Amino acid sequence: xxxxxxxxxxxxxxxxxxxxxxxxxxxxxxxxxxxxxxxxxxxxxxxxxxxxxxxxxxxxxxxxxxxxxxxxxxxxxxxxxxxxxxxxxxxxxxxxxxxxxxxxxxxxxxxxxxxxxxxxxxxxxxxxxxxxxxxxxxxxxxxxxxxxxxxxxxxxxxxxxxxxxxxxxxxxxxxxxxx
Amino acid sequence: xxxxxxxxxxxxxxxxxxxxxxxxxxxxxxxxxxxxxxxxxxxxxxxxxxxxxxxxxxxxxxxxxxxxxxxxxxxxxxxxxxxxxxxxxxxxxxxxxxxxxxxxxxxxxxxxxxxxxxxxxxxxxxxxxxxxxxxxxxxxxxxxxxxxxxxxxxxxxxxxxxxxxxxxxxxxxxxxxxxxxxxxxxxxxxxxxxxxxxxxxxxxxxxxxxxxxxxxxxxxxxxxxxxxxxxxxxxxxxxxxxxxxxxxxxxxxxxxxxxxxxxxxxxxxxxxxxxxxxxxxxxxxxxxxxxxxxxxxxxxxxxxxxxxxxxxxxxxxxxxxxxxxxxxxxxxxxxxxxxxxxxxxxxxxxxxxxxxxxxxxxxxxxxxxxxxxxxxxxxxxxxxxxxxxxxxxxxxxxxxxxxxxxxxxxxxxxxxxxxxxxxxxxxxxxxxxxxxxxxxxxxxxxxxxxxxxxxxxxxxxxxxxxxxxxxxxxxxxxxxxxxxxxxxxxxxxxxxxxxxxxxxxxxxxxxxxxxxxxxxxxxxxxxxxxxxxxxxxxxxxxxxxxxxxxxxxxxxxxxxxxxxxxxxxxx
Ligand SMILES: Cc1ncc(C[n+]2csc(CCOP(=O)(O)OP(=O)(O)O)c2C)c(N)n1
Numbered sequence: 001x002x003x004x005x006x007x008x009x010x011x012x013x014x015x016x017x018x019x020x021x022x023x024x025x026x027x028x029x030x031x032x033x034x035x036x037x038x039x040x041x042x043x044x045x046x047x048x049x050x051x052x053x054x055x056x057x058x059x060x061x062x063x064x065x066x067x068x069x070x071x072x073x074x075x076x077x078x079x080x081x082x083x084x085x086x087x088x089x090x091x092x093x094x095x096x097x098x099x100x101x102x103x104x105x106x107x108x109x110x111x112x113x114x115x116x117x118x119x120x121x122x123x124x125x126x127x128x129x130x131x132x133x134x135x136x137x138x139x140x141x142x143x144x145x146x147x148x149x150x151x152x153x154x155x156x157x158x159x160x161x162x163x164x165x166x167x168x169x170x171x172x173x174x175x176x177x178x179x
Numbered sequence: 180x181x182x183x184x185x186x187x188x189x190x191x192x193x194x195x196x197x198x199x200x201x202x203x204x205x206x207x208x209x210x211x212x213x214x215x216x217x218x219x220x221x222x223x224x225x226x227x228x229x230x231x232x233x234x235x236x237x238x239x240x241x242x243x244x245x246x247x248x249x250x251x252x253x254x255x256x257x258x259x260x261x262x263x264x265x266x267x268x269x270x271x272x273x274x275x276x277x278x279x280x281x282x283x284x285x286x287x288x289x290x291x292x293x294x295x296x297x298x299x300x301x302x303x304x305x306x307x308x309x310x311x312x313x314x315x316x317x318x319x320x321x322x323x324x325x326x327x328x329x330x331x332x333x334x335x336x337x338x339x340x341x342x343x344x345x346x347x348x349x350x351x352x353x354x355x356x357x358x359x360x361x362x363x364x365x366x367x368x369x370x371x372x373x374x375x376x377x378x379x380x381x382x383x384x385x386x387x388x389x390x391x392x393x394x395x396x397x398x399x400x401x402x403x404x405x406x407x408x409x410x411x412x413x414x415x416x417x418x419x420x421x422x423x424x425x426x427x428x429x430x431x432x433x434x435x436x437x438x439x440x441x442x443x444x445x446x447x448x449x450x451x452x453x454x455x456x457x458x459x460x461x462x463x464x465x466x467x468x469x470x471x472x473x474x475x476x477x478x479x480x481x482x483x484x485x486x487x488x489x490x491x492x493x494x495x496x497x498x499x500x501x502x503x504x505x506x507x508x509x510x511x512x513x514x515x516x517x518x519x520x521x522x523x524x525x526x527x528x529x530x531x532x533x534x535x536x537x538x539x540x541x542x543x544x545x546x547x548x549x550x551x552x553x554x555x556x557x558x559x560x561x562x563x564x565x566x567x568x569x570x571x572x573x574x575x576x577x578x579x580x581x582x583x584x585x586x587x588x589x590x591x592x593x594x595x596x597x598x599x600x601x602x603x604x605x606x607x608x609x610x611x612x613x614x615x616x617x618x619x620x621x622x623x624x625x626x627x628x629x630x631x632x633x634x635x636x637x638x639x640x641x642x643x644x645x646x647x648x649x650x651x652x653x654x655x656x657x658x659x660x661x662x663x664x665x666x667x668x669x670x671x672x673x674x675x676x677x678x679x680x681x682x683x684x685x686x687x688x689x690x691x692x693x694x695x696x697x698x699x700x701x702x703x704x705x706x707x708x709x710x711x712x713x714x715x716x717x718x719x720x721x722x723x724x725x726x727x728x729x730x731x732x733x734x735x736x737x738x739x740x741x742x743x744x745x746x747x748x749x750x
Contacts, residue, residue, distance in 0.1 A: 011365075012364070012365060016301060016305070016311075016312075016313075019302065019305060020305055023305060023306050027306060044364075061489075061493060064488060064489035064493075065489055067488075067489075068487070068488075068489050070309070070310045070330055070363065070365075070366045071365060071366075072365065073364075073365040074365075172367060173367075175370050175371055175373075176367045176369065176370060176371070177369040177370055177371045177503070177504065177507060178369075
């Protein structure tokens with residue numbers, strides 16, 4: 001059965017690595033739902049968070065294909081219940097009257113959004129939440145506004161398991177057979 | 180090694196020399212001329228073989244690597260030079276062949292602006308390289324080349340491509356120092372076998388009633404022929420080899436069950452189907468081996484040893500997956516086994532072999548048949564060769580005939596395109612092999628179709644007087660295609676007979692002695708002449724046109740479904 005799986009990939013920070021990783025998904029004809037790259041707490045490493053929809057078997061296979069790449073330090077594969085995830089959205093809304101502005105401001109208190117930027121002609125709202133949340137807010141709560149732009153970030157995650165990457169890497173160094 | 184104020188190109192040459200590279204297969208162009216110019220000054224240390232096409236250069240590097248066990252090096256210019264390498268790089272990727280390909284590239288400031296002969300080599304070679312990198316400054320050369328060689332040869336070997344911009348080749352390096360690479364931070368090519376798994380594997384083997392071993396290319400890469408033999412002989416385990424694993428176990432051993440897979444030997448396939456424990460060593464359950472995976476080795480608990488963790492449980496779930504170098508793992512397993520006879524099971528090899536002899540082999544090798552057959556030609560050559568020969572094959576029926584009828588032993592070397600099945604591979608790969616080892620016989624079997632894909636490389640054979648014995652098995656067809664059309668497409672031989680050139684005249688044009696043979700006695704004489712004539716030689720053996728390669732695994736079937744003949748016009 002196909003489900004949502006998320007890869008947390010620790011890599012070196014090199015030109016071309018994003019391509020090397022993304023062609024692995026292309027080759028298997030798997031669509032990348034969201035992708036985020038970022039620095040991380042581990043010195044010298046960089047992280048990719050990639051979410052796909054696939055079978056567990058295929059996800060495991062993809063994880064191995066990625067981990068095999070020379071500059072990839074480690075790949076972790078997570079189910080939805082093993083991660084805490086969040087997205088960020090920005091909504092740019094045109095303001096043509098004081099009344100519009102008032103109505104926008106009233107959303108702030110009820111819907112856990114904040115006014116990120118206010119200019120003469122528009123207001124930018126910022127909201128965090130799940131992908132579905134952020135889209136629902138646009139559809140339901142901003143329906144009566146003149147929303148000019150909407151953008152959502154990739155999913156960023158933290159994981160629930162408490163294992164330390166350093167321990168994993170150290171165990172792996174020990175398991176290596178040297179010439 | 181330390182030098183001051185040298186050019187990037189000079190640094191590349193010195194780095195290659197430091198990696199013990201004494202030969203490069205290549206083709207020049209504007210973007211790699213600085214490197215050639217630096218070779219000019221190091222002729223005594225590094226020689227260059229000019230192929231007639233970049234595809235030839237990369238296959239030659241592969242042939243060299245497979246014959247020598249070293250990393251093969253090839254070189255091409257930017258743009259079309261680089262794109263021409265691609266087939267060979269993909270071939271090396273699928274067959275785990277260690278090669279380093281160096282391409283020239285336009286100046287770094289022109290990258291991305293469609294300069295003359297600029298292509299995104301790094302981009303398009305990414306899916307078919309183990310690693311690739313674009314060097315844009317001379318300072319990166321030492322470290323990157325060291326890394327490239329280490330990655331190409333370590334763990335599961337594979338192709339590495341370095342794309343080097345012209346400005347990096349031309350600019351001056353103040354201080355150049357070269358150190359071979361022995362470790363890369365996040366790259367772990369080899370794992371120690373986990374002892375628990377070894378114990379379980381050994382126990383399974385000790386208790387098996389019908390154990391079977393399938394040995395692949397990985398066993399050869401890991402140089403564990405001795406360990407394979409020890410294990411097989413101690414426990415009396417019949418051994419099958421994959422196409423790329425032939426020569427990991429001697430075909431004259433009573434425990435040799437033959438080649439596994441689609442056109443493999445009956446015993447090897449039947450025993451795969453019947454075994455209760457299957458030990459897979461350095462092989463990847465390729466579809467040409469398994470057929471329908473769901474039906475493959477249905478009674479067996481599988482022990483799978485592979486250095487590449489991504490191969491374990493990829494195609495076939497292993498009862499005991501062992502992520503390790505085959506040699507290390509087998510050594511440990513061998514320490515844990517108790518010698519055992521198993522006559523009833525081992526006798527089955529002879530039984531199945533007898534069936535295959537009667538149904539297929541006797542026919543294929545029949546000396547009294549009116550027309551020559553591929554099997555007879557291969558056998559006529561192989562039976563006259565001393566030990567330690569190099570057998571190179573192309574792709575198609577000729578490949579299967581050479582795999583089945585060449586008398587492979589552990590002192591031989593078989594060079595063939597397995598995973599990619601690249602027609603046109605044999606001739607340039609033989610050129611690589613001929614430059615890797617001297618004093619042994621190098622015979623290259625190919626079809627009339629495949630020969631014409633890279634026959635321009637006769638030019639290189641002529642120029643360097645390489646002692647390659649070329650055997651064209653001419654059935655005047657793209658034989659394997661005709662076979663498929665015969666069996667599965669209602670006999671529609673869409674491509675008809677090939678209108679071929681006169682191969683003997685072509686050889687003559689390249690100053691290569693040649694014979695055309697159509698009968699057994701002509702064949703015997705020609706083989707005699709070929710083996711006593713120093714230097715290159717070409718035999719065009721005109722063979723039966725309409726023969727199919729048998730046995731074959733039925734469509735949708737697996738090892739247990741190998742048949743000696745198929746009704747025509749299957750779906
Ligand atoms: C580069 C390439 N193109 C196409 C094929 C598909 N193919 C496989 S076997 C074959 C026919 C080979 O004919 P020939 O070289 O005459 O050898 P034969 O089968 O007759 O021994 C073809 C076209 C291939 N393997 N490689």
